[in-house]
Amino acid sequence: MKRLLLLFILLCSAVYFPIVLSIGGEIVYSSTSVFISYIEAEKIVDVISFFLEYPAPKFVKNEDYHAIIFNDRILGYDGKDYILQDGNVIKDKLSVKEFLDYFYIPYIQLKDVIIIPSSFIESIEPAGVTLTVNYLGIPKLYYRVRDGVLEVITIGYTFYAGDIYKPGEVLFRTKVGNFEVGKIFEERGKDIVKLIKKGEEKKIVLIPYNPNNFSLIKPLPFESVGVVVGRGKGVVIVRPTTPDLRGLDKEFLSISKDIGEKLAKALGYNFEICPIKGIPPASSYILVVLESPNDYKKLPGLLRRLSGIEKIVDFTTSYDQLFNFGY
């Protein structure tokens, strides 16, 4: 991360950048020249390998000869010229794009911004009621079933099957009939999507807030509501939409906002729109910070009445056991 900060300091010092390099939308390098120096090349390759979980690059330094070994390629530098691996071609200047091409790093260019995808999908494997997605990097994927078809939609810039997909694009479709997205298990380098049969009963799920563990916060059937509960100064909070999700989260916000506002009124609490850690986007979850044991007792009944949903699954145990947000 220090390396990244260094690049940001570099960024601060420039006023106008003909070239900005970004990984999945996060700026990692900018320059007043389209050409890069050897030192910059070392830094860029370091940042790319860090973000995308490529094997770390090796840097050779032998008197006047320097080299970067990365992604099965060697780029030499003699203090004046670059020495390319293929036929020992010598170039006195190397542009950012030539540099990325040389190391087989995919990118797209939007005006002056070169965007490297933040994740590389290695495979998407449907098998029965399970879909497994294997990846490198930081995937931002959204799964939904529409008209009996499971769609994998990218929220960030993602490389899959030879193409770069922009946020909001569907990168994979498969027919699933009368199923919908149930649970998503996220492991390192892998998402496992479990499908469940449609028509599950709508429910309200009460979950104690735990700032260090969000494993109970899982995808819910559509129109079900997740209520994450803590204690402190009374407030009801729902997550705002984000342009990153290109409208996919709007329908969820309308559900959570509707119940959140009613609940805040009923409890005499403020209602706020704010992204809170652990409350996922594109989900009908709300955070309720309760002010008293009495409000805790009232909560299930109030939710039932305000939402019209009968079934309540309650993972909380008592008011005193709830996480204390303080003021």
Next chain:
Amino acid sequence: MISFLILAIDIKVVYIDEFTGNPVVKPYKVPDGKKAVEYLFEKLSSPPKMYKTFVPEDIFRAAYFLDDTLVIDLKGKNLKKLNFLEERMVLYQILISLFRTFSVSTVYLLVDGRSETTLSNFVDISYAFSREDWQTWPVEVNQF
């Protein structure tokens, strides 16, 4: 290129009225030689009499404009001690001030160059903030 545009505009800064607790927008002219975003953060942390702020001093690191997106990088060390309420109010004051001042459609917040993080402890800044959601104060007050 962007810097010239920034110098030519007024900033609009959101404070909290000490008596009513309501948000108030105050306009300021950006002095010659000052950058608008930097000046906005200076004013955010130093309210005039009768108003208060939750925004700590010296939290601004850098700002970048890319088309209609504004990326703000903040100093994490000065945000560490915020409580839950203060952290939310800092976010609200910053976002409403930025969207009232600049005609960008999206704001990204970074802390020490990182976006996959929280502002202090609880407020998640992993995702972009849209003008659509942050033109109005995001608190509805309900009191018995």
